Amino acid sequence: MLRYSLCFALLLFASQAFSQEVDEATRAKDARRVKALLRLENVDLDTLPEAKASLVRHLETIQGTDEYLELIRRFKLKAAVPQLVKLAIDKGEETLGVEAAKTLLDFAASDAIDNELAGKDSARAAKLIAAIGLAADPRANDLLEATVQNEERAMPIRSAAAAAIGLNKPGKEKLLKIVEAGKLPKELNFVAANLLLNDPALKDRASKFLTLPATADSKPLPPVAELVKRTGDVAAGKQLFNTTGTCVKCHKVRGEGKEVGPDLSEIGSKLSKDAFYVSILDPSAGISHNYETYTFLLADGTVLNGIMVSQTDAEFQVKTAEAIVRKIPRDEVEEFKKSHISLMPADLQKLLTAQNLVDVVEYLTTLKKQ
Ligand code: HEC
Structure with a gap:
C-alpha cells in the first residue's frame, strides 16, 4: 500500500510539474479513459499503468469538484488525503467539503487529521473539525471526544469538537459524560450547555452541571x-x-x-x-484571525491584555479593550503569551x-x- 501511495504521489507531482504541457488531445483521451475505467468493476489500477496515469492527469484538471471527489472515492485513492483535508477545510460549509470530511473517515485518515489539529493554524483546524462534525458520522466520535479533552489542543479546536460531537445522538451522550465526569474545561461550558440543555432527553441530567448565562432580566438565556x-x-x-x-x-x-x-x-x-x-x-x-489577545506581565507586576498591533526589537504596540494603543518597551515586559480568551x-x-x-x-x- 505504501509503495502504491508513493507511486501515486510521484505521479501527482510529475503531472503537476508538466501540467501546462498536457494538450487538448491528451485531455480528451484522459477523460475518455476515465469514463472507460468507471465502467469496469473491481479495477486494480496498478495493473493498468496507462489508465492510471490518465486518471491522475484528469484529476489534476478537475480538483475541488464533485467529480474529483467521486473519483477519489470510487478508486479509493488514499494518496489524495492531503487534498481531501484541504477540501474539507476550504469547502467545509458546503456538501462537497462535508463529503470530503466523510471520505477522510472512510479512509481512516486519522494521522492526517491529527497532524492538522496539532498544527499552527487553529482556525483552519477548527474548520476541519466543524466539517467532520457536519458529516454527523458516529465514527468520528472517538476522535472528537479525545479532542474535546486534549489539553494540548487550542481552545477553538476543542470548542469546535464539542459542538461537532453534539450533532449526533451518541455524540451528545459522550459530551454529557465528559460534563458529568467534571472533565469539561469551563471555557466550553457555553457550547455544551447550548447543545445539551436543548435536548429534551438530556436536559435534566445536563442541568445539574450546566446553565446558560443569565440575561439582563435575570432569566437564563434560551439555547x-x-x-x-x-x-x-x-x-x-x-x-x-x-x-x-x-x-x-x-x-x-x-x-x-x-x-x-x-x-x-x-x-x-x-x-x-x-x-x-x-x-x-x-x-x-x-477568535477571528488577527484579533488574538496577548497577555503581558510587566516588570512592575501589572497584567495587560490586548491585541498585538505591532512588535519591534524595542517595543510592543498593543490595543486594549478601551481602543487605546499602548506602547510597551520590551525591557519592561517580563513575559508575554498568546491568550485563548477573546478581548470581547x-x-x-x-x-x-x-x-x-x-x-x-x-x-x-x-x-x-x-
Ligand atoms: C471590549 C471590546 C468588545 C465589545 C464591547 C464587543 N466586541 Fe465584538 N469583538 C471584539 C473583538 C476583539 C473581536 C474579535 C475577536 C473574536 O472574534 O472574539 C470581536 C468579534 C465580534 C464578532 C465576530 C466578527 C467576525 O468577523 O467573525 C461579532 C459578530 C461581534 N464581535 C459582535 C459584537 C456585538 C454585537 C457586541 C455588542 C453586544 C460586541 N461585539 C461587543 C471586541 C468587542
Missing part, C-alpha cells in the same frame, strides 16, 4: 437553537448596538464606532444567524434581555456588502 427561530426589530437592534449593548465601543459600522474588534459593516454577508449568537455569547469559541467580553448578555439580543442579531444580519 441558540431557540433564539434563531425568533425575529427581531432592526431599528431597536441598531439602537442597542450603539448604547446598552456597548458594541460600538469596540466595533465600527460604516465609519462609526471604535475599532478594537473587526469592522462589522459587512458582517451580515459573512455570518449566519447561528454564528452571530455564538460570536456574541461565546467569543472565545472562535463573554458576558455581554448581562446587559441585554433575550429579546434585545434577538434585535441586535437582526440588525447585524442587515449589514451586507453594498
